[in-house]
Each structure stands twice: as structure tokens, then as C-alpha cells.
Amino acid sequence: MYSNKIEFAVQMTCESCVNAVKKSVENVPGIKNIDVNLETKSVIIETNLPTLEVQKRLEESGRKVALRGYGGSVAGVTILEAFGRNVKGVIRFEQATKNYCIIDGTVDGLSPGEYQAAIHECGDISQGCKSVGEVYSNIGSIKAESSGRATFRLEDDKVKLGDVIGRSFVISEKSENGNQQSIACGVIARSAGLFENPKTICACDGVTIWNEKVGPKSTL
Template sequence: MESKSPAKLEFAVQMTCESCAEGVRAALREEPGVKSFSVDVSREEVLVESALTSAEVQALIESTGRRAVLKGLGGSERDLGAAVAMLAGVRKIQGVVRFLQLSEERCLIDGTIDGLEPGPHGLHVHALGDLTRDCGSCGEHYNPFGRQHGGPADAERHAGDLGNIVAGPDGRASFRLEDSQLKVWDVIGRSLVVDAGEDDLGRGPPPLSRQTGNSGERLACGIIARSAGLFQNPKQICACDGVTLWEERDRPIAGKGRRKADAETPAAHL
């Protein structure tokens, strides 16, 4: 994975006056990772073009005291497709991972996963979108060309090999990856899995190194589903439970206040 390309992120932001908007503008203006932005008070909308993670941009906006919800992602080219995976698993692990096709050659993977043990964890797209036996029925790594397992920068790798994400001391992994082998249109209907251990990228002891990366137990997984791009998500209320997006925003990704069933309908997937 190479240098990061900017993506456009559409946020709903609670703003009631021009001074609210100016506070948001000031926060974004001071961040060198933000390429451009626009703020519309009447629509309570902020559009940001940045190479930062969506979590980092959201934190910038919310540093002004305004709540924000990511409603859509887009690239600088035409709409090439977007997808989302809602991850759930053992020990209350929950996460939201989004896929955006930036160009014919580059796919953006942007996510936040909570409840992990601190340290590196393997992340892979698996061949099957089957959760009948939880993560055990997701199949093997997505590998349409019959290659050996490797790292994301390797030519010889599974298409689903995304390397490692790193959880901090609080158990949260927030990441933004770009990949040249993965395509959104190929992974919709498949699954995304995060593992207990570090992926050795095919450089560890055989035989599992060249098959799975020796990354251990599958901790959490979710089916990759088509999602809204820019300006394609007008909802203000989640149809599944009737709460507003602001009420849903206040629910944690994981832990107290979010049941396992809630993971299918967070604000990020309205």
C-alpha cells in the first residue's frame, strides 16, 4: 500500500448558527491533512476532502463541541462504488469498516474497530459472506487467482490480504488503507475478518504462513454490503429502531449501551 489519496467525506453536523459553522471551519482550516472543505449551516452538512481517516476528521469536527455523523464517502473521480462491513465478535468487539473505490486501480479501506487487545491484528477479506457459524463459515481468504498468502505490498498475495491493523491501549484500531488489488465490486457479498494475532505476511514458519499468515483465531467478522456514496443518504431516522441519527451517534460502537443486535444499524450505516 502506497501514499494516501484524498477522499471526500460527507458529515451531518449539528449546527444552528454561523458561529457554529465558523468554529468547524477553523478546526478544519488548521489541519494540514485537510485538502479542502465546505460547510453548509442550513443543511447541517460538512464536506471534507482529506487523506485522514474518517475517525480523525470526525474528531476534528467534534473538537468544536458539535456532534457529527459520517453519511457518505466519495472519490475525486466518478462514482465507482462503496461498501461497508459491520463487524461483531467475541469479547464485545464491534467495528465499522468502509470500502470506497477511488479509481479503477485503488480501493480505500477506512475503519474503526473497538474492543481489541492492544497490538497488531491481521485483517482479511474472506471468500464467503456466510455467518451461519459466526466467523467460522466465512471461508478462506479471498484468493481468486490461486496465489500464496503475502503482505499487501507483495505481488504474490491473496487479493483479500490487507496486512495488519494496530489497536492502541484503549483497544481501538482506527485505520485508513489503500490497496491496488481489491475492488469494491468484487468484495460485496463477501466478508471481512479481524484476527487475534499479527499476520506474518507470509514470512513466518510454514505451513500456515503461506496460507493464513499465522494470525490465529478469527475474532470478529461482518458481511460486506453495498453502501451510500456522497449525497446518497438523506436519512435522519434509522428505519430499524426509529431513533434519530443523533441518538444513534451517542451509542458506543462496543460495550455498555450497544447490544449485539444493534451492530447492524449504527448511524454509519443509516
């Protein structure tokens, strides 16, 4: 299994914070290397675990944590939209080697069960998931737990990230008759790799990365 590096911004103010952060991820199976920088408030972790799982571990230190960069210089992201359903998710991509792409995702709002993940030909979501074209590459099955959340990390030897930027990622329901109904989709776009996102304040709304989860309290 290939590992990749994930960069997190972690709200640290002293060496005690650094020690707490290190302790939260030490001796965790699947986490290989940890690099903590107090000056830049940055934590880089080499792992083969899903991003969400690593972030939860870091948050156990009691510090606020935000994802800052994923993988190397060739990274991508999809924000899933459900168009009428309360399904949402984020899928991240990294071209780990010439022959393998890591696909790491979290999807919420699903009914428990198995779903099919695939990349479709087009990045046109003007008509929701109806206008994304035919399947370009089947990624595989993902499973939603009783909470409605599916967390997954897949390695694909057919997908080349440079070839799928601008296409769409689709989650479909599996039916008993073998047909599939698309329930959520999004366009695959380039995203920040390691060290490519130094911001602490969002230029679009002035909200710090620590408060982006709750959004701005007012708009000027």
C-alpha cells in the same frame, strides 16, 4: 496517498456554528478541502485521514456530528461482529480509482498488539467466522493501541469493491507459531456514498441521527 470525500451531518443553526466548524478542521495536515452548508447541515471534507479522526476534529467545535456518506457512488461498509468477544468495529470502503480501493476502519475491544486484516471468500457468518471460507485477499496488518482501539486507513491495489460486495472482512490474531485465529468478521455490503443519505430521522425507530448513538428511549 489518495484522498477521498466524507460527508458529515453537523448540528448547525447559525453562521457562528459554520465558523466554529471550519475552524476545527482548518490547517489540519491531511485535510485538503472543506465545504460547509448551513441549510442542509452538511459538511463535506476531502482528506486522507481516517474517518474517525476527522469526526473527532469536527466534534471539537462543540457540535453533534454524524457520518452521512462516504466516498463516491461505489462505497461499501462492514459491521464487525465478534461472536463471544467484546470486539466491535466498522470498516468502510471506497473505490477511489480503477486500481485503488481505500479501506478505512475503527475496531474497539482488542488487546494491544498487531492483527491481520483480510477479505474472505464467503459472506456466510451463520457459524461466526468459521464459515467465511478461505482468504480471498490479504489487506495487511493493523495495530491496536493500549486503549484497545485500532484505527487505520489503507490503500489496496488488488481489491476491487465491486468484486468483494457480499464477501466477508475478517480480523485475526497473530500467534507465535504463525497460525491465525479469526476474532471478528462481518459481511461487506454497499453503503451510502456522498449525497445518498439525506435522512435526519431513522425510519426504523424514529430516532434522530443526533441521538442514534444512545438509541431510542422507548419502543412503541
